[in-house]
């Protein structure tokens with residue numbers, strides 16, 4: 607049996623609550639921007655993903671018009687920092703609806719670090735910063751998808767499991783990203799599984815669905 611839900615019957619707000627409870631877990635872009643007047647701003651956005659590979663682009667969505675969106679429209683620049691487990695309280699606090707003249711960096715007690723290619727600062731406490739220039743802002747209903755071209759990435763050297771210029775990548779256990787679930791729930795990285803993609807040339811002809819059993823200690 608299923609429960610059928612129609613957005614028109616349920617209403618916009620309850621349907622939004624349903625959507626954000628099933629589109630889970632969502633990574634969190636900690637978006638740093640600077641207003642034309644020079645006030646730094648920081649806000650979490652969990653409607654966030656990669657939008658293009660080459661050239662590299664990421665996107666976040668502003669539901670309504672918030673300071674982050676206004677700033678990005680004014681200056682064409684923003685930085686996506688990684689929201690991590692040790693910064694849980696600060697990430698949440700930066701989502702408070704401070705007035706536009708207040709910088710979340712000082713209100714929350716985070717350290718602004720100069721970016722290399724754009725004016726908005728990075729969060730010094732965060733291990734990853736993606737410096738972006740606005741590529742496109744797409745308004746859909748009550749929301750705006752902000753797509754940014756990543757012009758520079760700054761990643762703490764000690765999160766890599768090898769030389770970053772020789773195939774080394776950030777290790778998930780050192781990044782410890784936070785994610786957003788529905789309601790007021792958040793998550794951290796749980797069990798990490800590894801599996802390789804099956805190439806068609808190696809397809810066995812039948813698919814034996816093995817039940818996954820976690821390794822025993």
Ligand SMILES: Cc1cc2nc3c(=O)[nH]c(=O)nc-3n(C[C@H](O)[C@H](O)[C@H](O)COP(=O)(O)O)c2cc1C
Nearest residue numbers: 649650651652653667668669672673674701702703
């Ligand atoms: C973890 C988390 C994720 C959020 N994701 C979004 C989002 O994807 N889009 C959005 O518009 N607001 C989101 N919010 C709410 C904004 O962060 C909040 O409205 C904030 O005050 C906006 O700040 P600004 O006006 O400085 O841009 C989120 C809040 C939290 C705590």
